Amino acid sequence: MDNQSPIVSLRGISKSFAHVIALRRIDLDIYSGEIHAIMGENGAGKSTLVKILSGVHRRSGGHMEVRGEAVDFATPKEAERNGIAIIHQELNLIPSLSVSENIFLGREPLRAGLFIDYAEIERRSAEILTRFGIDIDPRADVENLRVGEQQLVEIARALSLNADVLVLDEPTSALSEAEAQRLATFVRDLARQGVAIVYISHRMSEVFALADKITVLRDGNFIATRRSGEISERDVIRMMVGRDVKKQEVAPSVSESPIVLSVRNLSLERPNSRGRIHSVVNDVSFDLHAGEILGIGGLLGSGRTEVLELIFGAAIGKRTGCVERAGINQAAQSLTPRRSVSKGIAFLTEDRKGTGLLMHADIRSNAVLPSLPWLAPLGWISKTREDTVAGRIITAMRVRCEGTDQGIDELSGGNQQKVVLGKWLETRPRVVLLDEPTRGIDVGAKEEIYDLLKRLAGSGVAIVMVSSELPELLSLSNRILVMCEGRAAGIIEAHDFSEERVMELATPLGNALTGAAA
Amino acid sequence: MTDPGERAMSSSNTMEWLKGVVKATKLYWGLALLFAVGVLSSPVSSKGHNIFLSFGNLSDVFRQISVTGITAVGMTLVILIAGIDLSVGSVLALGSVVCAMLLTNEGWSSAYLLGVPAVFLLAFFVVLGTMSFALRVQRRAVHAEAAPGMSKVALVVALVAALLIALRVASNSGSKAGVLLVLLVVPAVGLMLGAINGVVIVGGRLQPFIVTLAMMVAGLGVARLTAGQNTAVWPVYTGSNATEDFEALRSLIFGIIPVPGVIFAGIIVLFWIILKFTKFGRYIYAIGGNEEAARLAGVPVWRVKITVYAISGYLAALAGILYVAQYRQGKPDAGMGLELDAIAAVVIGGTSLMGGRGSMIGTLVGVLIFGFLSNILQLNNIDSNTQLVLKGIIIIVAVLLQERRSSGWMFFLSQLKVRNAPDRSVTSQQTETHRHGE
Numbered sequence: 001m002d003n004q005s006p007i008v009s010l011r012g013i014s015k016s017f018a019h020v021i022a023l024r025r026i027d028l029d030i031y032s033g034e035i036h037a038i039m040g041e042n043g044a045g046k047s048t049l050v051k052i053l054s055g056v057h058r059r060s061g062g063h064m065e066v067r068g069e070a071v072d073f074a075t076p077k078e079a080e081r082n083g084i085a086i087i088h089q090e091l092n093l094i095p096s097l098s099v100s101e102n103i104f105l106g107r108e109p110l111r112a113g114l115f116i117d118y119a120e121i122e123r124r125s126a127e128i129l130t131r132f133g134i135d136i137d138p139r140a141d142v143e144n145l146r147v148g149e150q151q152l153v154e155i156a157r158a159l160s161l162n163a164d165v166l167v168l169d170e171p172t173s174a175l176s177e178a179e180a181q182r183l184a185t186f187v188r189d190l191a192r193q194g195v196a197i198v199y200i201s202h203r204m205s206e207v208f209a210l211a212d213k214i215t216v217l218r219d220g221n222f223i224a225t226r227r228s229g230e231i232s233e234r235d236v237i238r239m240m241v242g243r244d245v246k247k248q249e250v251a252p253s254v255s256e257s258p259i260v261l262s263v264r265n266l267s268l269e270r271p272n273s274r275g276r277i278h279s280v281v282n283d284v285s286f287d288l289h290a291g292e293i294l295g296i297g298g299l300l301g302s303g304r305t306e307v308l309e310l311i312f313g314a315a316i317g318k319r320t321g322c323v324e325r326a327g328i329n330q331a332a333q334s335l336t337p338r339r340s341v342s343k344g345i346a347f348l349t350e351d352r353k354g355t356g357l358l359m360h361a362d363i364r365s366n367a368v369l370p371s372l373p374w375l376a377p378l379g380w381i382s383k384t385r386e387d388t389v390a391g392r393i394i395t396a397m398r399v400r401c402e403g404t405d406q407g408i409d410e411l412s413g414g415n416q417q418k419v420v421l422g423k424w425l426e427t428r429p430r431v432v433l434l435d436e437p438t439r440g441i442d443v444g445a446k447e448e449i450y451d452l453l454k455r456l457a458g459s460g461v462a463i464v465m466v467s468s469e470l471p472e473l474l475s476l477s478n479r480i481l482v483m484c485e486g487r488a489a490g491i492i493e494a495h496d497f498s499e500e501r502v503m504e505l506a507t508p509l510g511n512a513l514t515g516a517a518a
Numbered sequence: 519m520t521d522p523g524e525r526a527m528s529s530s531n532t533m534e535w536l537k538g539v540v541k542a543t544k545l546y547w548g549l550a551l552l553f554a555v556g557v558l559s560s561p562v563s564s565k566g567h568n569i570f571l572s573f574g575n576l577s578d579v580f581r582q583i584s585v586t587g588i589t590a591v592g593m594t595l596v597i598l599i600a601g602i603d604l605s606v607g608s609v610l611a612l613g614s615v616v617c618a619m620l621l622t623n624e625g626w627s628s629a630y631l632l633g634v635p636a637v638f639l640l641a642f643f644v645v646l647g648t649m650s651f652a653l654r655v656q657r658r659a660v661h662a663e664a665a666p667g668m669s670k671v672a673l674v675v676a677l678v679a680a681l682l683i684a685l686r687v688a689s690n691s692g693s694k695a696g697v698l699l700v701l702l703v704v705p706a707v708g709l710m711l712g713a714i715n716g717v718v719i720v721g722g723r724l725q726p727f728i729v730t731l732a733m734m735v736a737g738l739g740v741a742r743l744t745a746g747q748n749t750a751v752w753p754v755y756t757g758s759n760a761t762e763d764f765e766a767l768r769s770l771i772f773g774i775i776p777v778p779g780v781i782f783a784g785i786i787v788l789f790w791i792i793l794k795f796t797k798f799g800r801y802i803y804a805i806g807g808n809e810e811a812a813r814l815a816g817v818p819v820w821r822v823k824i825t826v827y828a829i830s831g832y833l834a835a836l837a838g839i840l841y842v843a844q845y846r847q848g849k850p851d852a853g854m855g856l857e858l859d860a861i862a863a864v865v866i867g868g869t870s871l872m873g874g875r876g877s878m879i880g881t882l883v884g885v886l887i888f889g890f891l892s893n894i895l896q897l898n899n900i901d902s903n904t905q906l907v908l909k910g911i912i913i914i915v916a917v918l919l920q921e922r923r924s925s926g927w928m929f930f931l932s933q934l935k936v937r938n939a940p941d942r943s944v945t946s947q948q949t950e951t952h953r954h955g956e
Contacts, residue, residue: 314814341816355814358807360875369804370815376797377654423815 005068007032007196008053008084008165013062015048022048025062026222028215030165035187035197037211037228040240041414041442045220046200050167053198054086055079066165085163087171091150093157095143100125102142103157128156146301152179159190166190167198170440172206178299178507180468184210202442203469204233216240241444260462261288261431262324266310266332268303268486270317280317281306282486288431293453293463295477297470297502302483304466305350308433311464312340312347325431341370346424350435350466356420357408364390364404367423393422398448414445421449425456432456434465438472450476470499482506545868548916549883549890556894570897573774580779583889585610585844587782587882588837590860591789592712592830594881597864598793599806599826600873601726605715606834606860607853608737609708613838615745617704618752618848620695621760627691628744629703634688636706639713642680646672697763705836711737712831716824726827734857741850751849754842767843778840785833790878802826806873863888866916887916 006029015023023045030036038046051057052064055073064071066082073079076086093102100121101108109124111117125138134152142150151171158166168187172180180203187210191197201207207214208228216223216239223239268281281303288294298304309315311323313335321332325343340347349355357366367390368375375385390404397418401411408416417437424432437453438446453476457463467473473480480492482505489505560570569575589606596603612632619629649672690699711733719729745752756765770776793799801822804812813819834853842848867884869876891912895905 312814337814338816338818347814349814355808355810358804358811358874361803361807365800365803369800369812369817372797372800373816376800378651379797381795381797381800 004031006030007067009065010049010053011063011065013049013052013059013064015045015052015057015060021220023052023220024222026217028222028225030196030198032164032196033191033194034212035191035199035210037199037201037207037214038217039201039207039214039236040217040223041444044217044240044442046217047169048220049217050086050169050198050200053079053165054084054167056086080161080163083162083164084167085158085161085165086167086169087154087158088169091154093142093150093154096141098139098141099129099136099145099153100138102153103128103138103160105157124160125156128160149300152183155183164194165196165198167200169200170202171199172201172203178503180206202440202446204236204443205471207236208233237443240442257290257292257460259287260290260325261311262286263288263307263311264322264324266307266319266321266323268306268310268315268317268319279486281310283321284483284488285321286481286488286491288462288464290430290460290462291457292478293457293465293476295473295480296464296466296483297473297480298483298489298506300468302506303486304483305435307483308347308435308464308466311335311431312345312433313337314347341427342373344428344430345433346370346427346429346431347433348420348424348435348437350439352413352416352420352439357416359409360407362405362407363394363399363401363411363419366408366419367393367404367426370423371426389426393419393426396425397422397452414441417441417449418445421452430461432461432463434463436467437465438467438469446472470502473502474499545880545883548866549887552887552890552894556890556897559894560897570894575893575897577770577774577776577779579889579893581776581844582892583885584776584778584782585837585840586856586859586863586888587885588785588840589834589856590863590881590885591785591878592833593857593860593864594867594869594876594878595789595793595802595826596726596830597861597869597871598802598873598876599823600809600871601719601823601827602730602861602871603712603715603827603830604727604730604857605711605733605737606830607856608734608741609711609831609834610838610841610853610856611850612711612737612741612744613704613708613835614841614848614852615741615752615838615850616707616835616848617700617839617842618754619744620700620703621754621764621842622694622752624694625691628746630688630691632707632710632740632744633703634684636710637687637703638680638684639710640702640706641683642676645679646676649675694761696761697766700764700839701836704839705832708831708833708835708838709828710831712834713824713828715831716827719827720820720823738850745848745850750851751847753847755846764843767840778843781836781840786878786882793878798822798825803874806875808874859888862913866913884916887912 008028008030010026010028012025012027013023014021014025026045026049028036028049038049040046048057052059055076055078058072058074066084071078071082073082079086094105097105100118103125104121108116109120111120122138129136129138134149134156136145136149136152142153145153155168155171172183184206187197187199191212199207199211211228213225214228214231214236215225216236218240226235262285264285266281266284267279269277269279271277284303284307286294296304296307306315310319310321310332313332314337315332319332319335322329323332323335324330325345337347353359358369364386368386371389372381375381375389387404393399394401394404399411399415399418399422401415408419411419421437434453438449441449450472453463453465457478465473465476474497477497478494480497480502482489482492482502484506492501492505556570557568560568563569563572589610593603593606616629616632619627620633623629650669653672687699687703695703715726715730715733718724719726722729742750754760754764756762767777771780793802801812801817804815804817805819805822809819838848838852841852845852863884864876864881865871865884866887867876867880867882869880891909892905895908900908
């Protein structure tokens with residue numbers, strides 16, 4: 001492959017936003033049939049680089065060629081015309097339209113040049129979905145799909161463009177292990193067919209399993225491009241953060257400390273996209289000890305998130321079973337988020353922007369929101385106390401920001417996540433529920449959050465953590481509850497931990513590939 | 519990615535300062551511009567004075583804006599939680615009818631039929647709220663909840679107190695009401711309707727637009743039924759058919775400051791403080807910004823929403839009293855189109871219809887712009903239908919000027935540019951279908 005010329009070639013690409021320099025003189029060559037991973041911490045400039053490549057941003061300096069011709073894309077449409085398609089980290093689907101309508105949005109095949117040919121749209125969507133092995137009904141409305149399934153639709157949409165350069169910006173950040181595997185297989189197939197893949201991911205193992213070449217960026221600078229066979233994970237991490245990072249070691253076994261939370265026969269039923277009532281969570285029971293980290297594993301749609309929502313009182317649907325906390329037994333139906341917060345339970349949701357933060361408010365108002373009942377017991381908010389709390393969170397969580405009144409939308413994903421975690425810790429919780437706490441976060445911030453969770457558990461706080469990343473689950477948890485199709489498939493004790501064991505319990509018997517999306 | 523050091527270095531301080539000033543004062547440009555237009559276009563009196571700038575005229579504007587202004591304050595809260603209240607016009611009309619009837623009628627009337635239960639409701643929640651507040655003053659522990667026994671006692675006390683107050687109001691039905699009784703009963707009626715809006719929106723998970731539209735229609739009906747079919751208009755002449763003390767609401771303090779204007783100013787200040795410095799205000803912004811995130815953070819979303827709609831109704835009915843004071847009558851079609859004026863004022867003031875973003879100061883500016891605009895058009899003797907057209911145009915211009923997030927004009931121009939270049943999208947679509955056909 002080395003003798004052929006690159007399909008896309010970038011030379012000395014720079015980009016600055018107002019006064020902030022995001023990229024400095026980046027060189028990059030992309031070849032057909034090659035999977036090229038770009039790695040770097042959040043804010044390193046990976047997203048900016050691929051956005052320039054795909055016409056979302058315009059470069060401030062440098063030179064770019066596609067198939068030997070100099071190009072300067074003003075819009076993503078122009079990039080698409082040159083065969084470059086991008087799948088963004090953020091979902092760009094229209095919730096109220098169906099899967100097939102989304103796939104062909106903006107280029108609907110027409111009948112008599114006037115009416116949308118729905119039969120054709122559905123037929124072609126079904127073809128693409130089947131080819132990808134995605135078990136999603138092309139007629140289903142996108143809003144009824146889970147985040148991970150929506151991501152698959154987005155990928156299918158880009159694939160339908162027949163692109164020969166496909167840019168994937170953290171495509172697996174919302175996917176379960178099984179779905180990520182399926183995606184990897186497909187990406188490899190595409191590369192074999194001659195498509196050039198530019199791949200951004202924080203998951204080290206995934207990148208090494210997939211990529212032919214790895215380019216590392218740090219603080220907007222080009223560090224190196226290497227063949228993935230020539231370097232180790234450790235090398236890449238060192239290049240990314242500029243220092244050595246310890247690998248995770250296995251957590252200590254469960255201590256027999258007092259039970260702080262008991263969950264009995266939790267169930268949740270609600271109508272699915274076709275209006276039929278189905279069981280999302282089915283008869284889940286467990287005890288949670290003080291100082292314990294209970295991991296919850298399982299495939300996407302196995303009811304992991306809903307278990308947390310049931311405990312917190314945020315689940316929507318018919319709730320049965322009960323939760324015993326602080327010695328008081330309460331029916332699941334009677335729980336509300338407000339009562340849970342006042343009882344010392346915190347819930348970090350998987351969708352940081354959608355349900356975790358007030359995106360157009362500043363850091364301060366976000367940081368104090370759940371603590372307001374006791375920060376302002378008489379209804380009067382003192383700005384000094386607010387600033388103290390927000391400042392404490394920034395220092396304790398090492399949030400990189402300009403001050404408490406900076407807008408939360410100006411922070412990187414990792415720093416936003418630190419604010420969310422900080423706002424919950426400020427409520428002095430006794431039980432912390434975490435849903436994908438490190439999703440879309442760079443290596444450095446991940447390490448900091450891991451350390452924090454360990455210290456938190458060490459101080460006696462009980463933690464329930466849902467995660468799609470098996471290494472994270474295995475290294476942090478004291479025990480792992482594995483969910484499968486709404487049921488608790490089993491609880492794995494620390495001495496029995498292995499990726500195989502988790503996957504074994506998580507996989508519905510018989511059909512390993514279609515279970516997740518069903 | 520935003521490195522403060524890099525920022526500070528690469529830009530000069532004066533530019534930053536200038537930008538800061540421009541950004542901070544942007545809200546007032548439209549108002550200042552309009553004021554200048556007012557001064558320049560104003561007719562000059564025979565003595566050579568500028569009529570627009572005369573005390574009499576400015577105090578007139580101040581009085582005129584108070585009715586729309588007070589309604590706009592409630593509307594600001596509603597829009598901040600990403601809602602809308604179309605019923606304020608009808609509530610104001612009902613308020614004016616109830617007010618006029620209480621003032622002029624002796625004996626039990628349909629106004630009392632509405633007023634007494636409304637006062638009961640108001641008194642119940644005020645007493646309950648005060649008591650739970652007092653309990654909170656006593657204990658301020660973290661993770662504390664009210665003792666279950668205590669809340670039952672509070673409930674009974676509030677019920678009894680509310681019943682007594684409502685009976686006291688009912689017993690007054692023998693004689694004509696004074697200004698204080700009117701100020702208690704009429705806003706309570708508005709509060710009741712507003713609370714119904716809130717409960718239906720929250721409980722039925724319905725769109726605020728639909729629910730308040732229904733209340734707008736139904737409210738008008740209630741106002742007409744209350745007024746009775748024989749005389750739709752209830753004239754109020756203090757001194758002849760109503761008590762003298764109601765005159766206080768149309769008087770001038772020191773001969774220049776109109777009382778309705780002072781009430782409006784007081785309400786603006788009160789709600790400015792509530793929005794800026796209280797937990798309730800913060801919750802309003804949080805719900806408008808991201809309702810689900812707010813709910814999950816333990817914000818009592820339902821309670822806040824119902825309260826906001828109740829406040830909107832309360833203020834609309836209060837504005838109804840001022841309407842009676844101003845026009846010496848109460849009538850069922852008093853509030854025609856008022857809800858749209860209030861919404862326009864709020865939006866001109868920079869409050870986002872998407873919720874979560876906006877301020878009370880902005881609404882004040884919006885109300886003033888609206889008030890000065892009408893005044894200028896009247897002073898220049900512009901035909902009332904032309905006035906409507908000009909108002910519509912000026913709403914758009916004002917909103918563009920006020921657009922604080924991205925600079926409004928630039929955005930507007932860039933949109934025009936996109937529309938001028940349709941050829942690009944056509945060719946790209948063709949290429950795509952072609953590509954796909956391969």
